[in-house]
Amino acid sequence: MAPELNEVLSQSVKIINYIKNSTLNTRLLKALCDEMGSDHQNLLFHSEVRWLSRNQVLKRLFELQKEVELFLIDKKSNLSHYFQDKKWVARLAYLSDIFSYMNELNLKFQGPDTIIFNEWNKIESFKKKLRLWLNMIAEGNNEMFQSCSDYIMEADDLYSQNSVSDIIAAHLKMMMLSFEKYFPEHEDPQRQNMWIVKPFVEHKVTAFPMKKPFNLFELSSDKGLESTFNTTSNSKFWIRMKNEYPNLHEIAVRFLLFFSTTYLCETAFSAMTVLKTKQRNCLKLSDCLRLVLTSIHLRINKLTDGKQKQKSH
Structure with missing residues (x-):
């Protein structure tokens, strides 16, 4: 910054x-x-x-x-x-706008079924937005930053507008460099691994990282598996392929199981703040957190049916 x-x-x-x-x-x-x-x-x-x-x-x-x-x-x-100071308030307005966009991007990364391919697409989309905003700022258009734009129009101060526009342009360039540093185009996981996301679409032989892609040709011709792929998540589909196509399964799962977001940590932290209150400060959290965070469907009725109900005295 x-x-x-x-x-x-x-x-x-x-x-x-x-x-x-x-x-x-x-x-x-x-x-x-x-x-x-x-x-x-x-x-x-x-x-x-x-x-x-x-x-x-x-x-x-x-x-x-x-x-x-x-x-x-x-x-x-x-x-x-x-x-x-009009310039100070204009900069404050810009910060509220740009952090709003960053929050929006961060929230898109959260979720139980996020995979690195989808997140990379969102990052590439945001990088394109940064380039577009830079071009718009160069043309004197800052309407994408609504709060900043409205304040500058209300203040009607041309000097402040030019000064803030220069700072915005410099900040956007720094953000672009930062995104390019952490997410360079040549490391796009989809370049040679698009078959993981779209296994039933025809791909060029040179697009596969494996030496013998014949198993993928066999899989892509199976209409029954295609129907299964269309009705389940990408991760669950490749987990099911462990026995039938072990080589493809091993490569696909290696990419799909990347710990690419802090979603699990954020979920656990939020659950802990709800569970551990002043009235329950002695509560042992491990068992309660396990129930809250598990993806296994709990069969409470089956557990309670095997217990004898407490009779009234």
């Missing part, structure tokens, strides 16, 4: 902490928002652990910028001068 944008992020967190760390300040801001008929009544805390919170925090601060500015002026805080 460019130093100018990083400063805005740090200063935004400082403003939020100044208000949220004091119960009195929180109540006073809430009363002010009620009087002004605001859509929101308070700011949100920023947390490094909750990586999805950054967008919501910045968005809420931008939407309550007038209320927060009045509050800080009333408290005679030096932090109020940030909101009097």
Whole structure:
């Protein structure tokens, strides 16, 4: 991130902490928002652990910028001068927009049946968006960043618009370089492994990593297996092929079982916060978490049928 944008992020967190760390300040801001008929009544805390919170925090601060500015002026805080700087507010608006897009991309990676092929497609799609946004910014069009665009039009400050556009262009270029570094095109797993995703489509012999692709030709000609493939997930299909086509199964599963997202960790963390409350702080989590996170369908009725019901006294 460019130093100018990083400063805005740090200063935004400082403003939020100044208000949220004091119960009195929180109540006073809430009363002010009620009087002004605001859509929101308070700011949100920023947390490094909750990586999805950054967008919501910045968005809420931008939407309550007038209320927060009045509050800080009333408290005679030096932090109020940030909101009097049009360039600073425009950068804040851009940060809320770009983090919104990043959150949207991150959420697309979550789910129980995510595979590396689908996620790579989403990354390639986002890289194309970055190139398109760069071209649009070069032409003076920033409508894809809605909050930033609306604020600049409202402020009607040509100097601020040009200054922010330069910073946005530099940030987008840095993001493109970062994505190219971590996800280079030559490492696309689909180049020689598209047959894993589409085994019943005709492929060139040179597109296979294995020396003898004859098993795949045999599999692709089986209409019964094609029907099974169309009615089940990709992972489950290749797991079923373990006995019939062990060589294809081994290669396919090697790609499909990549731990490509933090979804499992996020799910376990969310389940733990729900289970372990103040009233249940002595609870042993292992058994409860196993029940929550398992993909096995629990036959509770079968378990209870074998037990004798407690009779009333």
